[in-house]
Each structure stands twice: as structure tokens, then as C-alpha cells.
Amino acid sequence: MTEYLATIGLETHIQLNTKTKAFCSCKADSWNEPPNTNICPVCTGQPGALPSTNAEMVRKAVRLCLAVHAEIHQENFFDRKNYLYADMPGGYQISQNDRPIGTRGYLDVEIDDGRVVRVRINNLHMEEDAGKTKNDCGIRLIDFNRSGVPLVEMVTEPDLHSPDEAAAYLMRLRQLIRWIGISEGNMEKAQLRCDANVSVAVKGSAFLGKKCEIKNINSIEAVRKAITFEIARQTRELEAGHEVEQWTIEWDNDAQELRKMRSKENAVDYRYFREPNLMPVLIPDEMIAAIRAEMPELPAEKKQRFIAVFRLPEYDAKLLTADRETAEFFEEALRLYQGDPKLVSNWMMNDILRLIRETGLSAEELKIRPADLVDIIRLVDDRKVNISTGKALVDQVQSSGKSPVELVREQGLGMLSDADSILIICKKIVSENPDEAAAFHAGKVTILGWFMGQVMRRTRGKADPELAAKILKDVLGAGK
Numbered sequence: 195m196t197e198y199l200a201t202i203g204l205e206t207h208i209q210l211n212t213k214t215k216a217f218c219s220c221k222a223d224s225w226n227e228p229p230n231t232n233i234c235p236v237c238t239g240q241p242g243a244l245p246s247t248n249a250e251m252v253r254k255a256v257r258l259c260l261a262v263h264a265e266i267h268q269e270n271f272f273d274r275k276n277y278l279y280a281d282m283p284g285g286y287q288i289s290q291n292d293r294p295i296g297t298r299g300y301l302d303v304e305i306d307d308g309r310v311v312r313v314r315i316n317n318l319h320m321e322e323d324a325g326k327t328k329n330d331c332g333i334r335l336i337d338f339n340r341s342g343v344p345l346v347e348m349v350t351e352p353d354l355h356s357p358d359e360a361a362a363y364l365m366r367l368r369q370l371i372r373w374i375g376i377s378e379g380n381m382e383k384a385q386l387r388c389d390a391n392v393s394v395a396v397k398g399s400a401f402l403g404k405k406c407e408i409k410n411i412n413s414i415e416a417v418r419k420a421i422t423f424e425i426a427r428q429t430r431e432l433e434a435g436h437e438v439e440q441w442t443i444e445w446d447n448d449a450q451e452l453r454k455m456r457s458k459e460n461a462v463d464y465r466y467f468r469e470p471n472l473m474p475v476l477i478p479d480e481m482i483a484a485i486r487a488e489m490p491e492l493p494a495e496k497k498q499r500f501i502a503v504f505r506l507p508e509y510d511a512k513l514l515t516a517d518r519e520t521a522e523f524f525e526e527a528l529r530l531y532q533g534d535p536k537l538v539s540n541w542m543m544n545d546i547l548r549l550i551r552e553t554g555l556s557a558e559e560l561k562i563r564p565a566d567l568v569d570i571i572r573l574v575d576d577r578k579v580n581i582s583t584g585k586a587l588v589d590q591v592q593s594s595g596k597s598p599v600e601l602v603r604e605q606g607l608g609m610l611s612d613a614d615s616i617l618i619i620c621k622k623i624v625s626e627n628p629d630e631a632a633a634f635h636a637g638k639v640t641i642l643g644w645f646m647g648q649v650m651r652r653t654r655g656k657a658d659p660e661l662a663a664k665i666l667k668d669v670l671g672a673g674k
């Protein structure tokens with residue numbers, strides 16, 4: 195059987211979270227605003243309107259270049275990309291063509307099977323977004339709020355070979371852009387969009403197959419599906435002895451299918467030329483140095499440090515560095531606790547991450563703070579509360595906003611570690627349940643768990659479990 199190899203390159207559009215748009219002072223984020231309320235002559239392409247470059251956009255683009263180890267072009271230019279579309283009223287988009295802000299970077303992407311794929315970045319360029327078009331009962335409506343919102347388009351080399359690898363790349367990129375604070379990376383809000391170039395060829399062949407471009411993919415799941423479908427389609431064509439035609443395809447998320455938009459015989463001629471109304475972008479050494487100095491430790495490096503310095507298992511390190519807020523919560527808790535990192539990691543993974551999942555909040559937004567978690571761990575360490583009370587405290591701090599110590603005092607949750615009191619309770623339970631005691635003596639050891647349950651019920655969960663188990667065994671053994 196012939197084996198085929200898919201080759202995939204991704205072009206992602208990253209919406210930068212600047213306050214204002216790329217070339218005017220209109221507000222950039224219009225997600226909750228009525229259509230056409232954040233617009234001006236510049237971002238609606240009126241003749242004679244003069245754009246000026248948003249320095250915040252350039253700084254954020256530099257941040258991204260540094261994070262993906264790209265070469266920064268300290269002199270770069272904006273160009274006009276000419277095409278006519280209803281949501282692009284000036285007839286051109288301000289973009290960067292032959293001298294973009296960054297080239298030749300890379301992103302290391304971990305795949306689920308443990309491999310690390312180095313995806314080379316061909317270039318990163320700044321550009322403005324277009325408006326949004328919506329068809330309503332046969333009328334085309336346009337909202338220009340999004341026109342002129344700053345984007346960085348990041349283009350990979352064709353270094354990916356499966357839908358899973360493409361999905362992993364996107365997840366890694368989304369993690370990174372949130373981590374360095376340049377974009378919310380929310381795909382549902384189109385803050386991160388992806389076009390995929392897919393080609394299939396016989397494995398081992400010296401040439402790549404003809405590539406098709408899938409446009410408009412707006413979720414990680416859609417990336418996986420759209421690429422899977424396209425690889426299958428091209429493979430079927432090749433198996434049937436046909437040549438794959440170079441198409442531009444659209445992913446229809448509602449119908450969950452690919453739709454051919456146009457044949458792409460030749461590259462579209464955008465007649466790029468320098469944007470005459472904008473100065474070149476100049477990025478002095480000092481600016482790069484300042485941005486580099488304020489860059490946070492990146493997720494991959496933090497993960498490696500968690501493994502090397504804190505001796506955490508790879509699994510823990512991966513979960514704890516999934517986002518920056520969680521990683522910082524953990525590090526702060528560990529700094530306050532000054533003890534076994536694995537112990538703190540267990541509380542993070544079992545209790546804090548569960549809380550994050552259940553509430554939909556980020557670690558930073560939780561009411562429970564690292565200091566509260568450390569107080570709870572210490573209460574358990576010092577045998578003032580038992581472990582299940584400790585776990586319940588995590589939820590109670592979150593819901594009440596009170597400190598763990600306050601809650602323990604208020605509710606009398608302190609652990610019962612008084613051997614005499616526990617002994618009295620154990621004797622009482624054993625004498626009240628002669629059948630179960632007899633079963634224990636007859637060799638049914640598992641009934642010990644049932645007795646423990648009774649002790650816990652009688653003490654409202656407060657008995658020191660180790661001590662109670664020991665006393666219980668003594669009492670039952672004595673009755674033999």
C-alpha cells in the first residue's frame with residue numbers, strides 16, 4: 195500500500211490587546227459595543243485621512259518576536275496590500291510585505307506522544323484587521339468596529355505533519371500569547387484565527403504536493419477536523435490517480451464541512467507598495483533591551499525549572515505551567531510554605547485546579563489566595579484538621595472569602611486528637627454493634643472501614659484518622 199505524508203503550514207492572526215487601534219485613536223476592543231460606534235475617518239478608509247502608528251502595537255509585536263526567538267528588523271515598513279472588499283472600504287489593507295517586523299523564529303511544540311516538534315516561523319508581520327460582514331435577510335451589513343484593530347500575522351514553515359501537531363501548535367501559541375500578555379487569544383472572539391496550508395504527497399517523495407489553503411478556522415477542534423478532512427480528500431484524489439488542484443477552501447463550522455471558495459491558479463497579485471502616509475518603524479536597541487528586561491519567564495523554561503529545581507514530575511510541571519496565573523499561584527504558595535514542592539503541587543492539582551475548572555475563574559481571580567492554601571496545608575501538617583476537612587476548607591475559603599483559621603474557629607472544625615475521647619467513642623460503637631464486631635473476629639477485615647465510617651460520623655468528621663484507626667483496631671482486637 196502506498197503511504198502518504200501530509201505537510202501543513204499555519205498562518206495565524208493574533209489580535210493584539212492594545213487600548214487603541216493600529217493607526218488611529220479609536221478604541222480597539224468593541225466586543226460588547228453596538229456596530230459602528232468605534233470608528234473614525236482613518237479606520238474606515240476615508241480619502242485624505244492620515245494614519246499614525248500605535249507604539250503599543252509595535253512593543254507587543256516585539257514581545258512576540260522575542261518569545262519566538264525571531265530576528266527583529268529594527269527598521270521595518272508598512273505596505274499597502276491592495277484588494278477590494280466591502281469590509282475594506284479604502285480598497286487596501288495596511289500590512290507588511292517585504293520588510294516585516296520579524297523573521298526566522300521558532301516555537302517548540304510538545305505533542306501528546308512526548309515528541310517535541312520545532313516549528314520554524316517564517317515571518318511575523320503587523321497589519322490592521324478588516325471590518326465584519328454579516329448577511330441578514332439578503333442584505334449585507336457591515337460593522338467597521340473591527341477595522342484597524344492591530345494584528346500580528348505569524349506564518350510558519352511547513353513543519354507540521356498531522357492534525358494533532360497543528361492543534362498542539364495552536365494550543366502552544368495560545369498559551370504563549372496569553373502568557374506574555376499581548377492578546378487574550380480567545381478563538382471564539384476571533385482574537386486568534388488560523389488559516390492552514392495542507393498538501394499530501396507520497397511518503398519519501400522529493401516534492402510536496404500541491405497545497406490547498408483552508409480559511410476561517412476558528413477553534414482548536416475545527417483545526418483538527420478541517421485538516422483531517424482535507425488530508426483525507428487529497429489522499430482520495432491521489433489514490434484515484436488525479437492531481438490535486440490548488441484550491442482555497444473554507445471551513446464551515448455550522449455544517450462541519452469544507453467548501454471550495456476558488457481555484458488558486460496563481461498567487462493573487464496584491465500590488466504591494468510602501469504605505470506613503472506612514473514613517474518606517476524604527477526599533478532602537480534600548481527599546482528591545484527594555485522589552486526583553488520586562489519579559490516574564492516563558493512557559494517552556496518555567497516548566498523545565500519546575501522539573502529541575504523543584505523535582506516535580508513532568509506531568510505536574512506541565513499542568514502547573516498551563517497558564518501564567520496558575521504557575522505564579524503555585525510559586526507564591528511554595529515560597530510561603532518553604533517545604534516539599536510535591537506536596538504543594540498535589541494540593542494545586544487536586545484542589546486549586548479543580549476549583550478553577552468548576553468556577554471558570556483564573557487562579558488570579560480565585561478568592562482563595564496562595565497564603566490561604568498554605569494556611570490549610572499547615573493546619574493539616576500540624577494535625578489541627580484532618581485531610582478531608584482541609585480539602586473542604588479550600589471550597590469554604592473560596593465561597594466565604596474568610597481565612598482558613600477563622601473558619602476552623604467558627605465551625606469548631608479542629609481535629610479531635612484526644613486519645614481518651616476517641617477510645618470512649620470506639621468502645622461505644624463496638625459494643626452497640628455486636629454482629630459487625632463478630633464478623634470482624636470471624637476474619638472479615640474489610641468491616642474495619644465500616645467501623646471507621648461510624649467513628650467519623652460520630653465525631654462529625656473531625657477524628658484524627660490515623661489515631662482513630664489504631665484505637666479502633668485495639669478495641670476490636672481486645673474483644674477477640
Ligand SMILES: [Zn+2]
Pocket residue numbers: 215218219220232233234235236237238342
Ligand atoms: Zn479609527
